[in-house]
Amino acid sequence: MRKLYVIGIGSGNPEHITIEAIRTMNLVDVFFVMSKGEAKSDLVRLRKDICERYIDKTSYRTIEVVDPERDPSIASYVSRVEVWHEQRTLIWEALIENELKEDQCGAILVWGDPALYDSTLRVIDRLTARNKICFEYEVIPGITSVQALAARHKIMLNGIGESIHITTGRQLSTDLVHDLKNVVVMLDGECAFEQAFDKDVEIYWGAYVGTDKEILLSGKLIEKMESIKAIRQAARVKNGWIMDIYLLRNSASR
Amino acid sequence: MRKLYVIGIGSGNPEHITIEAIRTMNLVDVFFVMSKGEAKSDLVRLRKDICERYIDKTSYRTIEVVDPERDPSIASYVSRVEVWHEQRTLIWEALIENELKEDQCGAILVWGDPALYDSTLRVIDRLTARNKICFEYEVIPGITSVQALAARHKIMLNGIGESIHITTGRQLSTDLVHDLKNVVVMLDGECAFEQAFDKDVEIYWGAYVGTDKEILLSGKLIEKMESIKAIRQAARVKNGWIMDIYLLRNSASR
Numbered sequence: 001m002r003k004l005y006v007i008g009i010g011s012g013n014p015e016h017i018t019i020e021a022i023r024t025m026n027l028v029d030v031f032f033v034m035s036k037g038e039a040k041s042d043l044v045r046l047r048k049d050i051c052e053r054y055i056d057k058t059s060y061r062t063i064e065v066v067d068p069e070r071d072p073s074i075a076s077y078v079s080r081v082e083v084w085h086e087q088r089t090l091i092w093e094a095l096i097e098n099e100l101k102e103d104q105c106g107a108i109l110v111w112g113d114p115a116l117y118d119s120t121l122r123v124i125d126r127l128t129a130r131n132k133i134c135f136e137y138e139v140i141p142g143i144t145s146v147q148a149l150a151a152r153h154k155i156m157l158n159g160i161g162e163s164i165h166i167t168t169g170r171q172l173s174t175d176l177v178h179d180l181k182n183v184v185v186m187l188d189g190e191c192a193f194e195q196a197f198d199k200d201v202e203i204y205w206g207a208y209v210g211t212d213k214e215i216l217l218s219g220k221l222i223e224k225m226e227s228i229k230a231i232r233q234a235a236r237v238k239n240g241w242i243m244d245i246y247l248l249r250n251s252a253s254r
Numbered sequence: 255m256r257k258l259y260v261i262g263i264g265s266g267n268p269e270h271i272t273i274e275a276i277r278t279m280n281l282v283d284v285f286f287v288m289s290k291g292e293a294k295s296d297l298v299r300l301r302k303d304i305c306e307r308y309i310d311k312t313s314y315r316t317i318e319v320v321d322p323e324r325d326p327s328i329a330s331y332v333s334r335v336e337v338w339h340e341q342r343t344l345i346w347e348a349l350i351e352n353e354l355k356e357d358q359c360g361a362i363l364v365w366g367d368p369a370l371y372d373s374t375l376r377v378i379d380r381l382t383a384r385n386k387i388c389f390e391y392e393v394i395p396g397i398t399s400v401q402a403l404a405a406r407h408k409i410m411l412n413g414i415g416e417s418i419h420i421t422t423g424r425q426l427s428t429d430l431v432h433d434l435k436n437v438v439v440m441l442d443g444e445c446a447f448e449q450a451f452d453k454d455v456e457i458y459w460g461a462y463v464g465t466d467k468e469i470l471l472s473g474k475l476i477e478k479m480e481s482i483k484a485i486r487q488a489a490r491v492k493n494g495w496i497m498d499i500y501l502l503r504n505s506a507s508r
Contacts, residue, residue: 010400015274018397023269081414115404115411116418122410139405143272147262147395150369154393156376157369160335163425164370167417188272 002100002135006109006114006121008142013210014050016143021056022184024140027108029060030099032092034067042239046211047109056071063099070100077170085119089126097133117168117186145245146184148209152216155204157247158182173194183248191229193221193246202251203228207235207244221248256354256389259361260368260375262396267464268304268396278394282361283314284353286346288321288347296493300364300465317353319345331424339373345382351387366398369460371422371440399499400438402463406470409458411501412436425459426450437502444482447475447500457482461489461498475502 005024010016031051034043051062068087074080100106110118124137146166150157157164159180165180169188173195185192193203201221205228208214215235217228236242259278264270285305289298305316322341326336356359364372378391400420404411411418412435419434423442427449439446447457456477459482463470469489471482490496 010272013274015277016272016395018264018270018272019276020267020269022273031474078414113401113404115401115409117412119409121408122414137408139408140403141270141393141397141401143397144401147369147398150367151393151395154375154391155369156372157372157422160332161422161424162377163419163421163429165417165419167416169417171417199482 003105003136007140008113009109010143010144011112011148021140029104030106031062033064035064088123113142147204149245153204175203181250205246258391262367263363263396264397265366265399265402275394283358284360285316285320289318342377367396394438403460407458435504456503459500
């Protein structure tokens with residue numbers, strides 16, 4: 001039977017890959033790579049570097065697929081994403097059917113961990129539900145940018161016995177952030193940290209964490225907010241893209 | 255200057271170790287290992303296996319340290335843990351001073367990731383604050399049991415755009431769990447999931463995840479609760495210890 005591996009490859013530091021991921025990559029006949037266009041070509045190169053560094057077998061193929069755009073005319077965020085997942089599902093179905101022989105292994109390499117803010121497993125759920133192609137699959141976890149951020153700042157995510165909340169920039173305002181002590185924010189394109197105006201909040205911020213472009217900054221949110229916004233904007237202009245993440249901590253709670 | 259590495263080694267599957275962790279382990283002169291007594295000797299053996307499998311150099315030493323007990327007479331959980339951290343700090347201070355030469359590297363191997371419910375970085379903060387010994391340190395992230403659980407169940411931790419809450423059994427009742435959609439519970443010795451009585455809650459449970467003793471179970475919480483309690487109790491008796499984790503998901507939200 002066809003086999004598909006969904007492999008977490010870390011969030012930018014090529015050494016964050018696991019032995020399990022490397023062993024699995026060396027079983028793969030066809031790598032399916034979603035391409036998001038030129039802007040993030042740093043990431044494409046980094047992924048290619050990872051493959052060249054860790055795959056010993058020479059007989060694998062790589063198939064690049066242009067990721068469909070999300071339809072901006074769909075107002076609801078969840079509906080917009082669901083339509084996009086359905087488009088991806090049809091693309092994947094055709095790819096697996098046409099490019100993978102019955103006894104072959106395919107793989108999708110995922111930044112970070114397939115369980116955290118990545119759509120691959122949802123697309124696979126849809127493929128399984130459609131039941132048109134037959135395949136097995138396995139999931140290989142990978143180091144997330146959350147973990148890379150904490151390691152580089154040398155911090156814990158939680159205070160003693162405390163909870164940790166992981167959310168998106170979009171959700172930050174609707175979550176009960178003022179009741180939460182440790183909030184990790186991912187996928188924030190709009191500097192949503194400006195909304196966390198509590199004086200006691202500390203921010204631990206990082207961009208391109210684990211890569212040679214890494215920028216780290218931490219301190220009282222109220223004091224660092226403007227610097228982070230300026231540094232973030234400058235880095236985005238310079239590199240053509242940015243991927244950043246931060247922890248907000250209510251320091252009164254420590 | 256002395257150097258100390260705090261290295262995440264994954265949560266039980268020896269293949270979850272990263273290339274960074276392996277490279278770092280091969281720089282180390284002295285491994286400091288906290289021992290918790292016979293009950294968790296499976297974990298001691300597993301850690302030893304990891305060292306033997308991935309360390310090529312032959313000249314390293316391992317120093318076992320008996321972890322101090324937490325004082326049950328201290329009623330407050332946070333105070334009890336803080337006293338325990340202070341005891342650990344004094345032990346570590348003496349160890350680093352006596353066992354590590356000025357130009358040597360020491361390491362502490364941490365299950366999972368040093369950023370998540372582990373006390374090592376807090377002890378290092380205390381050492382730094384005491385300022386009696388001089389050392390540099392670095393943190394190497396590792397795959398957590400949260401990630402191992404999700405990978406083995408082949409699930410995402412979040413619904414589309416949703417937040418994720420990571421908490422402890424102790425905290426579960428005080429967190430606003432009914433407002434939260436995806437709750438990961440760690441360090442739960444008391445089956446706190448019984449408190450999450452919402453009919454729509456699904457549980458994805460795992461014990462010894464990633465090891466050869468792994469047990470996985472999932473479904474409607476209300477239907478699986480009693481089985482999980484029974485299986486958990488039987489496994490604890492059989493193995494002398496248990497380490498389990500689960501995700502509670504409000505399925506109405508998907």
